[in-house]
Amino acid sequence: MALISFLLRSSWRIVAIALTTGFLSGGCSAAVIALVSRTLAEGGQSTVLAWSFAGFALVALTTSIVSRVVLVKLSQDAVFALQSRLSRQILATQLNHLERIGSPRLLAILTEDIQTLSTAVSAIPVLCINFAVVIGCMVYISWLSWQIMLMVLLLSLIAGISCKILLSRGRVYLMQAREQQDQLFQHFRTVIEGVKELKLHHRQRQDFLGQDLDVTASQFRRSSSWGFSLFATLDGWGKLIYFFALGLILFVLPHLMAINPQMRLGYVLTFTYLLGPMESVVAKLPFLSKASVSLGNIETLGLSLRDLEELESSPAAATESWQSLNLKGVTCTYPGEKDSEFTLGPIDVTLQPGELVFVVGGNGSGKSTLLKLMTGLYTPVQGQIALDGQLIDRQNREWYRQHFSVIFADFYLFDRLLGIAGDELDAKALKYLRELQLDHKVTVEQGRLSTTALSQGQRKRMALLATLLEDRPIYLFDEWAADQDPVFKEIFYTEFLADLKARGKTIIAISHDDHYFHLADRIIKLDFGKIEYDKQVVQELDTQQA
Numbered sequence: 001m002a003l004i005s006f007l008l009r010s011s012w013r014i015v016a017i018a019l020t021t022g023f024l025s026g027g028c029s030a031a032v033i034a035l036v037s038r039t040l041a042e043g044g045q046s047t048v049l050a051w052s053f054a055g056f057a058l059v060a061l062t063t064s065i066v067s068r069v070v071l072v073k074l075s076q077d078a079v080f081a082l083q084s085r086l087s088r089q090i091l092a093t094q095l096n097h098l099e100r101i102g103s104p105r106l107l108a109i110l111t112e113d114i115q116t117l118s119t120a121v122s123a124i125p126v127l128c129i130n131f132a133v134v135i136g137c138m139v140y141i142s143w144l145s146w147q148i149m150l151m152v153l154l155l156s157l158i159a160g161i162s163c164k165i166l167l168s169r170g171r172v173y174l175m176q177a178r179e180q181q182d183q184l185f186q187h188f189r190t191v192i193e194g195v196k197e198l199k200l201h202h203r204q205r206q207d208f209l210g211q212d213l214d215v216t217a218s219q220f221r222r223s224s225s226w227g228f229s230l231f232a233t234l235d236g237w238g239k240l241i242y243f244f245a246l247g248l249i250l251f252v253l254p255h256l257m258a259i260n261p262q263m264r265l266g267y268v269l270t271f272t273y274l275l276g277p278m279e280s281v282v283a284k285l286p287f288l289s290k291a292s293v294s295l296g297n298i299e300t301l302g303l304s305l306r307d308l309e310e311l312e313s314s315p316a317a318a319t320e321s322w323q324s325l326n327l328k329g330v331t332c333t334y335p336g337e338k339d340s341e342f343t344l345g346p347i348d349v350t351l352q353p354g355e356l357v358f359v360v361g362g363n364g365s366g367k368s369t370l371l372k373l374m375t376g377l378y379t380p381v382q383g384q385i386a387l388d389g390q391l392i393d394r395q396n397r398e399w400y401r402q403h404f405s406v407i408f409a410d411f412y413l414f415d416r417l418l419g420i421a422g423d424e425l426d427a428k429a430l431k432y433l434r435e436l437q438l439d440h441k442v443t444v445e446q447g448r449l450s451t452t453a454l455s456q457g458q459r460k461r462m463a464l465l466a467t468l469l470e471d472r473p474i475y476l477f478d479e480w481a482a483d484q485d486p487v488f489k490e491i492f493y494t495e496f497l498a499d500l501k502a503r504g505k506t507i508i509a510i511s512h513d514d515h516y517f518h519l520a521d522r523i524i525k526l527d528f529g530k531i532e533y534d535k536q537v538v539q540e541l542d543t544q545q546a
């Protein structure tokens with residue numbers, strides 16, 4: 001039902017057409033078999049029966065095609081819309097919420113759950129048709145004899161209740177398996193991203209494979225096997241009931257009531273024909289159950305993303321001539337156990353245009369967190385951020401973010417210069433490629449990079465190229481120079497930063513390169529999430545000289 005309502009949300013009209021034609025097709029197939037049974041039972045041949053047979057067969061065939069084609073298109077459209085909506089929702093959700101959900105879970109939902117849903121939804125037309133065949137045949141059998149109708153109803157009731165019990169048990173195992181799959185995705189990530197370390201260390205690899213991957217994989221295997229075994233039992237149980245009914249008609253009923261051999265032949269034929277559709281319906285049940293677990297996951301994620309969704313709008317252009325950026329009593333907390341909880345702040349900082357500020361401090365002192373807070377990626381738990389006196393809130397946060405160009409320590413290098421247009425883009429990119437000494441390695445054509453298979457230092461230079469082309473008022477670098485050779489480190493601090501400063505840009509650079517601290521206007525030092533000091537470098541030198 002959940003799957004049908006998922007499709008109904010896309011287009012109830014198409015679902016109505018698909019279900020009607022599906023049931024019509026199934027009904028006509030049942031009518032065909034009823035006609036065959038009757039013809040065999042009566043032993044004669046009539047033109048009316050022959051034409052009816054041809055008519056029902058034709059309608060069964062055409063409506064089956066219509067139902068399948070219509071629903072396949074609708075289901076693929078619905079899955080496409082879902083993928084697109086989820087991706088957009090993820091991008092529109094607060095960063096700290098996404099970090100809490102974790103990338104393995106997000107990836108599992110975007111790939112595994114959506115694929116499961118897509119497979120199940122494409123099976124719906126066949127299911128409808130087969131379901132209608134089963135119902136149609138049952139109706140036909142019931143119409144022939146009320147005693148057999150009673151027997152069919154009773155057996156259907158027993159089958160329905162027992163199937164429900166087995167299905168709900170199986171579903172519990174599938175839900176467990178799906179949770180374990182999230183963990184498995186985390187381990188697969190380790191396999192892919194930690195491949196170098198794991199290949200180098202035999203014991204490390206054995207430890208990881210034996211204690212992590214295999215343990216989760218075998219838990220997943222156990223839950224899945226239990227789930228699917230219960231569904232297999234369901235299949236067997238269904239067949240047992242079916243054979244029981246067949247046996248009753250063949251061997252018991254003739255002793256209880258007057259039933260001629262032809263009619264018996266008709267019943268047996270109808271029952272035998274029923275087996276195929278019934279098997280098909282039962283075989284699809286595990287996939288439907290799995291899909292409903294996936295749909296639950298998708299919807300839970302959707303709801304949780306919606307709760308923490310940010311306003312998406314086409315923001316106004318960044319203010320080039322801003323005067324002050326003010327953080328007042330700003331705090332940010334990563335929730336965790338009492339001892340491991342980290343709080344940054346309260347932070348009080350005011351930045352001016354054209355300033356070069358170095359942020360320093362030990363590992364884990366909160367430098368990167370400060371950058372995410374300053375750029376509006378994290379929402380402060382307390383305190384306020386204001387640009388030129390304008391408080392930053394949900395309404396204008398998107399606009400506020402347009403002021404920053406950032407290279408994070410774990411930056412992502414896109415394979416094309418996204419969102420940067422202009423006729424001269426390639427020429428400007430070439431100029432920077434030369435300055436960054438990458439022109440022998442990378443070319444840019446219509447904004448697309450010829451390669452991103454570069455060394456870490458080169459990748460960082462390409463990220464710098466992209467930010468330079470963005471030309472935003474405030475630049476933030478999280479230990480950008482850490483991967484650069486001494487020559488380029490020198491060029492970065494003395495030429496690139498100086499050039500940005502000369503262009504009136506504000507630069508906030510997290511750095512451990514104390515060689516270059518004298519170039520800064522200000523140094524902010526963080527310690528355990530608090531500002532230890534925030535001092536003007538030039539003033540201090542002046543004071544010393546005085």
Ligand SMILES: Nc1ncnc2c1ncn2[C@@H]1O[C@H](COP(=O)(O)OP(=O)(O)OP(=O)(O)O)[C@@H](O)[C@H]1O
Nearest residue numbers: 099334335342361362363364365366367368369370
């Ligand atoms: N996504 C996160 N979830 C939970 N805690 C986090 C997260 N990111 C950082 N932390 C915690 O916040 C603290 C500050 O981290 P942050 O990355 O800001 O430090 P940093 O000063 O940039 O360190 P480094 O110099 O090592 O890069 C650390 O104790 C870290 O464990």
